[in-house]
Amino acid sequence: MTPAQTTPRASDESGMAHLGQIIAVASGKGGVGKSTVSTNLALALAAQGAAVGLVDADLYGPSVPGMLGIETGNPPMMSPTGKVAPAQAHGIKVISMGMLTDDDRPAILRGPMVSKYLRMFILDVDWGKLDYLILDLPPGTGDTQLTLAQSFPLTGAVVVSTPQDVSLKIARRGIRMMEQVKVPILGIVENMSGFTCPTCGDVTHIFHQGGGAKIAASLGVPFLGAVPLDPAIVDCGDDGRPLVIAYPDTPAAQAYRDIAATLSGRARSMAGMPTPFDWHWAGDASTPGAAPMTDHAGGAAEVPVALARRDGRTLAVLWQDGHDQEIGARDLRLACRCAACVDEMSGRAVLDPMTVPLNIVPTRIWSLGNYAIGISFSDGHSSGIYTFDQLRGMVAAEVEDV
Known part of the structure; x- marks a missing residue:
């Protein structure tokens, strides 16, 4: 569906100023560590003193609750305002389909239901006053991306890729899709940029190096930074304690903090018309x-x-x-x-x-x-x-x- 065929939904954007900057984290393909980037980026922004919410918008494969140590399968409570109360973990607020289902009860949804749940996760959750709402998108350029881009005033998108050529080529498609619906590209993050030795801490580039920066330059979008592959990231994800919390002194954790600092500056500098209105x-x-x-x-x-x-x-x-x-x-x-x-x-x-x-x-x-x-x-x-x-x-x- 093209933007010109979409039905106006003014009510979707009403009363959303309390959500602050809405930033989508996207990828052209799966397996690039997008949810890991979203989670650690949200925590790095919170460490700067910001109030941060995190939406796990991958309804079919929610992974954020596990990364944050949030129990799955227990429906969230309702707040006094009549909205859904988000989970809280490590200082950020979180909503995910994983809080409504578990591994034995997968979400089986058609397109219209996907849109309904996405709107609920943003509009019907008692977020309070946020500085940033991070949206962890599923991979690709499908219904979820279009629903969010066309229905909500996104500040911009962060595109995650890995150094391999195939991942970088697919990342271009995600960037072009966002550009078509006028979502600003805040920058590209190159994940798994190199391997961090668990003994000495040195970073070895086992894949290509510098591909993220090159594609960013070729497309005229900012390069936010490179995050090295650290074995601790896997352990942290399994244990529910993200890297920036469990191992704050590692090169990867420092990379997340640097990206968060750059990103917060870019989000504040967006000079477009304030939305929604x-x-x-x-x-x-x-x-x-x-x-x-x-x-x-x-x-x-x-x-x-x-x-x-x-x-x-x-x-x-x-x-x-x-x-x-x-x-x-x-x-x-x-x-x-x-x-x-x-x-x-x-x-x-x-x-x-x-x-x-x-x-x-x-x-x-x-x-x-x-x-x-x-x-x-x-x-x-x-x-x-x-x-x-x-x-x-x-x-x-x-x-x-x-």
Whole structure:
């Protein structure tokens, strides 16, 4: 399903400011140690003093509870607020399908149920006030990745790979998928970068070296760091005491802390429009916007930083590169690409412009992940999704800023 075919879900993003920065940890293939990276990264962020939540989004193969020593098969309690109470381990809050099932009762779910559980894990858990919510995604580019990317305001994604060429090539696909739904790539982590000798502590590169940094450079995304393979990682995972807790002085534990420090700085520097938002056009209280930017050097042309209402029937969009764009309400309505306005097979417009009132105005504008907004209009139409690329493309006839 492409973003343009997705139904707006404004309610999914309501009341999510308490979740802080939402960071997805992804991989193109399995077996690269993504869950180990997610767990140790969450703990390293918590060691910096941050409030951290960890969602084990791999519903079919949950492994996070075992790594943290959380009992499986015992349904979580309900909090006084009526939400699910997350487990707590080593100073972080955790939710996982492994807390609802055990090894003898696997999760057998079709696509719609996967989406339902993912939304529950994020929206119906009593997280409290978080600085970071880490999402440990399953490998690949399927339903889970699309559901999270299109339904929630992800700050960005961390992509985990190993030094082998096959893993790096598949990591490219994961990166490109995230880019298509406008999830910023916070960086690449090269896991199992070398072998740490348990006797002397020296690191020997038994696989290729530097592949993660090279692919990051070729794709123009940051390289967050390399984590050496340490035999203690396996023991720690089996014992429920992650490496950064059990062996904080090892090279791998230090690598996790360095990556966490770099990642926290990158997450804070994301200058896009704060999400989620649900803006009622008639009022200014919920107008989505960031602090005015004075230096636009290096700003992205496709990243909006603020929306505003001008003269009642004009939407103003301030972009990260400093361009201040104005789009008329009727132009927005005529540009709708939903199935009711455009034939999905031929791409031919079926909306009759004569049926669109000259005085039409938006009634609501809401965020859809990090790639689009949804708009409802005074004529009752509300099924359109406007990607940021589409909005920026509507300035084609204007004179660009100089």
